[in-house]
Amino acid sequence: MTQLQLPAGMEIIGEIKPGFASILTPEALALIAKLTRTFEPRRQELLAARTARAARMDAGERPDFLPETAHIRAGDWKIAPIPKALECRRVEITGPVERKMVINALNSGADSYMTDFEDSNTPNWDNQVTGQLNMRDAVRKTISMEQNGKSYKLNETTATLVVRPRGWHLDEKHVLVDGRRISGGVFDFALFMVHNAKEQLARGAGPYFYLPKLESHLEARLWNDIFVMTQNELGLPQGTIKATVLIETILAAFEMDEILYELREHSSGLNAGRWDYIFSCIKKFKNDKDFCLADRAKVTMTAPFMRAYALLLLKTCHKRNAPAIGGMAALIPIKNDPEKNDIAMGGVRTDKARDATDGYDGGWVAHPGLVDLAMGEFKKVLGDKLNQIDKQRPDINVSAADLLNFQPETPITEAGLRYNINVGIHYLGAWLAGNGCVPIHNLMEDAATAEISRSQVWQWIRSTKGVLDDGRKVTDAMVRAMIPEELAKVKALVGDGATYDRAATIFEEMSTSDNFAEFLTLPLYEEI
Ligand SMILES: CC(=O)SCCNC(=O)CCNC(=O)[C@H](O)C(C)(C)COP(=O)(O)OP(=O)(O)OC[C@H]1O[C@@H](n2cnc3c(N)ncnc32)[C@H](O)[C@@H]1OP(=O)(O)O
Numbered sequence: 087m088t089q090l091q092l093p094a095g096m097e098i099i100g101e102i103k104p105g106f107a108s109i110l111t112p113e114a115l116a117l118i119a120k121l122t123r124t125f126e127p128r129r130q131e132l133l134a135a136r137t138a139r140a141a142r143m144d145a146g147e148r149p150d151f152l153p154e155t156a157h158i159r160a161g162d163w164k165i166a167p168i169p170k171a172l173e174c175r176r177v178e179i180t181g182p183v184e185r186k187m188v189i190n191a192l193n194s195g196a197d198s199y200m201t202d203f204e205d206s207n208t209p210n211w212d213n214q215v216t217g218q219l220n221m222r223d224a225v226r227k228t229i230s231m232e233q234n235g236k237s238y239k240l241n242e243t244t245a246t247l248v249v250r251p252r253g254w255h256l257d258e259k260h261v262l263v264d265g266r267r268i269s270g271g272v273f274d275f276a277l278f279m280v281h282n283a284k285e286q287l288a289r290g291a292g293p294y295f296y297l298p299k300l301e302s303h304l305e306a307r308l309w310n311d312i313f314v315m316t317q318n319e320l321g322l323p324q325g326t327i328k329a330t331v332l333i334e335t336i337l338a339a340f341e342m343d344e345i346l347y348e349l350r351e352h353s354s355g356l357n358a359g360r361w362d363y364i365f366s367c368i369k370k371f372k373n374d375k376d377f378c379l380a381d382r383a384k385v386t387m388t389a390p391f392m393r394a395y396a397l398l399l400l401k402t403c404h405k406r407n408a409p410a411i412g413g414m415a416a417l418i419p420i421k422n423d424p425e426k427n428d429i430a431m432g433g434v435r436t437d438k439a440r441d442a443t444d445g446y447d448g449g450w451v452a453h454p455g456l457v458d459l460a461m462g463e464f465k466k467v468l469g470d471k472l473n474q475i476d477k478q479r480p481d482i483n484v485s486a487a488d489l490l491n492f493q494p495e496t497p498i499t500e501a502g503l504r505y506n507i508n509v510g511i512h513y514l515g516a517w518l519a520g521n522g523c524v525p526i527h528n529l530m531e532d533a534a535t536a537e538i539s540r541s542q543v544w545q546w547i548r549s550t551k552g553v554l555d556d557g558r559k560v561t562d563a564m565v566r567a568m569i570p571e572e573l574a575k576v577k578a579l580v581g582d583g584a585t586y587d588r589a590a591t592i593f594e595e596m597s598t599s600d601n602f603a604e605f606l607t608l609p610l611y612e613e614i
């Protein structure tokens with residue numbers, strides 16, 4: 087095995103495959119050790135604060151805008167100017183940090199590309215380090231590959247690269263500092279910075295990030311402090327790093343101004359991460375027996391609580407001169423069925439048209455086949471403008487009650503319940519096999535969408551409103567009976583992989599156990 091030069095107190099227990107040493111360099115590991123020793127206690131405190139808040143919500147506490155930060159919401163401040171490379175983000179394509187996908191996404195014609203170490207990626211050791219190798223080659227424009235007789239390399243003009251490291255809840259278990267696992271997000275961030283920040287600046291862009299799953303402005307402050315230290319360590323001017331925060335938890339929706347304020351020297355706006363947002367609403371209200379959301383397919387961006395959140399995000403961003411980026415329609419092109427494909431494309435078109443008309447500066451797509459369509463919808467509204475940050479929306483008034491208006495509650499159907507079980511098993515099985523993003527029933531499924539499926543099942547069993555439209559209460563026994571049937575359907579589709587049996591077992595434990603797993607990826611991570 088290749089020997090690495092490790093800083094004192096660091097152990098690496100992941101296999102060092104060919105090329106990995108060129109990523110796990112002494113400089114990179116030293117930065118990881120320094121950031122970990124300085125900030126890991128705060129990450130742990132913030133995770134403990136999440137747990138304490140969740141317990142208070144389980145006991146009935148409801149979120150509201152914070153009285154102690156009213157002066158920030160009322161203040162007349164703006165974020166620092168946005169760099170040129172991030173001024174125009176009408177269409178952002180996203181995808182796992184897999185080599186071919188990286189090339190295809192950068193070449194897709196989108197304005198920017200969010201490469202993903204998070205929702206769409208199984209964070210096994212190989213994916214994380216190979217992803218960094220892909221990034222290094224992508225930034226230097228040397229990334230290439232051959233597959234099925236096809237050559238892949240980058241076009242002259244490519245999308246602006248943005249990187250999503252893992253959220254605060256995820257550890258990197260293959261790296262220990264002083265005997266403890268480190269933060270997955272710090273690992274992803276620090277490696278990317280050491281290898282690419284200066285090269286990106288030399289090429290006219292910079293190190294740009296998406297920050298996932300924040301629950302409070304204090305969590306944004308932690309990222310900001312990490313940025314400041316990293317810029318100092320690498321000799322970069324303060325304010326070089328730019329980060330867009332995903333507002334994808336119900337608690338963060340109450341702290342959008344505060345999150346922008348914490349990151350104001352490093353902010354590149356907010357994104358409406360709709361799928362984790364829905365999951366977060368279910369999770370945070372899981373003990374409320376009166377809380378219940380309808381079949382997953384019915385919970386759309388026009389649901390009252392989703393509309394309120396999307397509009398508040400837009401208004402908040404533009405007031406602070408910050409880009410507002412829309413989320414992901416999970417629809418993808420459907421091969422070999424033109425009629426269904428037309429419906430799916432119509433769905434994406436409607437979604438992007440709504441965001442553009444509201445005033446959003448851009449939105450996400452899951453697939454290169456959606457870039458032109460989404461671009462068309464934004465161009466219809468923006469014309470030649472790079473963005474519409476100047477579009478202020480003082481007419482939008484969103485209250486706490488609007489954000490908490492969880493409708494629709496019905497219908498819940500057997501088909502919807504079976505869909506959730508089916509998608510849950512299929513996704514978990516793929517994830518365990520190393521693929522964190524899969525097309526299922528013609529939709530993009532990743533960790534966030536799968537979380538909705540598994541949390542709905544758990545919650546429907548426990549909510550008094552978890553009743554099917556034919557009058558049957560959703561129960562533990564009903565779900566247990568459906569699991570083998572849905573597993574058989576999944577296997578008929580994907581083959582007999584052992585990970586699907588394991589996935590069904592885990593799904594059953596997760597949906598029927600009284601303990602609600604905070605994230606499905608936490609128990610799953612212990613399996614890989
Ligand atoms: C909730 C959230 O967090 S959203 C953000 C996270 N989720 C994502 O980023 C979704 C990313 N999307 C994907 O992973 C894929 O599009 C899937 C899994 C949904 C569908 O994948 P596939 O079934 O393989 O798509 P399909 O067969 O149509 O792909 C056609 C081509 O497009 C490429 N492609 C598909 N999606 C992407 C993408 N997002 N980025 C780059 N290339 C892509 C494929 O690699 C393939 O390339 P090839 O023709 O050179 O072989």
Ligand SMILES: O=CC(=O)O
Pocket residue numbers: 205332334358359360361362363413414534
């Ligand atoms: O990360 C995006 C989401 O919708 O979740």
Ligand SMILES: [Mg+2]
Pocket residue numbers: 205298332334359361362534
């Ligand atoms: Mg998400």
